[in-house]
Amino acid sequence: MTALYEVSPPTQPTSSHPPVLHMTDIVKRFGPVEVLHGVHLEVRAGEVHALLGENGAGKSTLMKILAGVQPATSGELRLGGEAVRFRSVADAARHGVRMLFQELSLAPDLSAEENLYLGDMSPLISDRELRDQAAAHLHSLGLDLPLGVPVRTLSVGERQMLAIARALVGEPRVLVFDEPTAPLTAPEIEKLFEFIAQIRGRGVAVVYISHHLGEVFRIADRVTVLRDGRNIATSDVASTTQQQIIEWMVGRHVEVQSRVQPVSGDPVWQIEARPTGASPLHLELRAGEVIGLVGIVGSGRGAALRSLVGIGGESLWNGQPVLSLEDALRRGIGILPEDRKAEGAVLDGTIRENIALSSLPAVSRAGVVQSGPERQLVQQWIEQLHIRPAQPEYLTGALSGGNQQKVVLGRVLAAQPKVLILEEPTRGVDIGAREEIYEVIAGLAAAGLPIILSSGDAQEVLGLATRILVFRGGEVVSELHAPVTLEEVIAHVTGARTH
């Protein structure tokens, strides 16, 4: 499919607003690799502009240039008609450009209030004043977050809401959200959309990156699609369709489908999870069965899942105790953790080193890693998961978010687990790649692997799970069997329905 560059018709409502941001002919090279090949972006005051594209398309790279994280190799940046060049994030923030980064970028040991004003804290402010100021800011946003404790102790969703609140400090002119909803649950997403509607109303220009087209159609006015570092299209959202956007992104037609497979036979795993301070949970898993866990943050879903691998509790697998991750992995329980940056990938390592990391005994002789078998194993998973770039020696930290996720999944699968636990397996993964990952998961299940899938994305669970456990208030409140509808699942998750 050939690239087309559409200019939006000048008759839509937001076009009456003047453009505040022009990025023209932006080129970005990392060493010899050119990632952006002359990209354009124009954002108007008071519009929500969705920036879309597959993993590695260059969305984050472009926005990091805007936010002063890294300079462009060439190209022009104009803010309110004036050519600018930001030397740092602080510099960009002073010009009213703020960004919520794709990967959480809070200081984990500082409190919420310290994180909020980090960078623009006046040196003489007292703890009291700081806390009052923070409380007022959070209150104005309708957020209720614990103050005075290290943000490390907050849930991923709470941390994300804090990061959002931080981006809203001061009076920004341009606000960039890079996949803000990935770690959020449905009610938190609603809250975020309210904020965005508010600031849009105040004339702030919002750039919104997401892999969820549903969100784009709810909140965005215009959309720009990138593919492989080039503009493919810019269009008013109202005058396009999901299918059209997907085709722009992927360059081909993608089928979204359900992959639930019937299972039979006796359970192969009897699992007893005992999360500390919550009610125990009994699970039975059949060969090839995909069990979905759903529930909002704080519903006990995450705690139950983690106690399965000995974190924050313990578990019994067919009567065998699992007290630590090491136990779990030794018993063939593979887990894909939700926080890929902190828990999943070794960012300083290459793709090869990451994928082989859980399979070292299998590719070693007398403790010495055999490069032949290792390379073969790594190559296999790079191909199977379509990791881009398909270079085993590429630094994992330099991959796009979605590709990092695939590398971690590759590591888990390379170890040939006997049972697979997936925690938010497609967070930050683009539509095409997501379907590929679903295909892999369904394939593993079809081959008899039992899978526990925990996700905040009900749609995802619906498309894969034969059985869905709904968590609320620290325990399982209902068990749903496929086929169920999305509405039913959401009704159970939110407590609107109980049977």
Next chain:
Amino acid sequence: MSQAHARTDRSPAWRQLLSRYGLWLVFAALLAIASLLSDRFLTVPNFLNIARQTSVNALLAFGMTAVILKGGIDLSVGSILAVVGVIAVFLDQAGVPFVGTVLLSLAAGGLIGSLNGVMVAYGKIAPFIVTLAALTIWRGVTLVLTDGSPLSKLSPAFQAFGNVSPLGVPSPVWLALSALLATWFLLRRTGWGRGIYALGSSEDAARFAGLPVDRLKVSVYAFSGLMSALAALLLTSRLNSAQPTAGSGFELDAIAAVVVGGTSLAGGRGGVIGTLLGALIIGVLNNAMNLLDVNAFYQQIVKGLVIVGALLFERFLSSRSA
């Protein structure tokens, strides 16, 4: 080049050696300046001398590299060196055959090092604190054992150990080179080494990958203790005695060699090849300043400046090639 960063860190030893060209330039510049200033510098005996003097620091620095890659630090290497030196002389004087003395001393070093590791891994105390305490404890033990005065009179085999030159190359150089190869191999070719790098980059990720994180921690401090023991045997033989103050302050030179060699103090990035260059730079610097009769007080200032300068220079070069 960000990719090249990954590549240079993971490529064969010889290619890594070449890729640190910034450090080679610093090293070459030092050699050039020293030979201009002193005509005694550029001689074979002096070079053998430098190699010999550098080898003790290099051994400590190789162990230190593994610890720092893992995301830790080992301040106790100099004190472990001293106490193992004393143990070795005790064994030697008790009539233990030299091979036995070597093996038992290495075991002692490994054991003492693993105590650090146990405190870090299971006691969950910061490595800086654990090894700082170990630094004073083992120095104290050394002073108690020796009553503050040197232990001399070594068996002929022990005396010969650090003073022979098989094939014309001093034995300390042979030892340091073997240790270099062994460390490189362990870090780059074994699952253990992969674990060390992963752990230094992200402990959580290492745990989720199912690595035996706590045992890895213990083993890396044991490895450092082992290297200190090797250095102890060498230094004791060279000095023909176990000195109660032997090795004091050596941890700083070892850390300096690691850092100048490009290993990140945050862990996860770097390697032992760079450490060799770092140790050589520091060795040449010390030697040249001695030849030039630089006042000992000024020597310290110059050394500090060169360390910072070398790091800045390399950063400058790598940022330009990025």
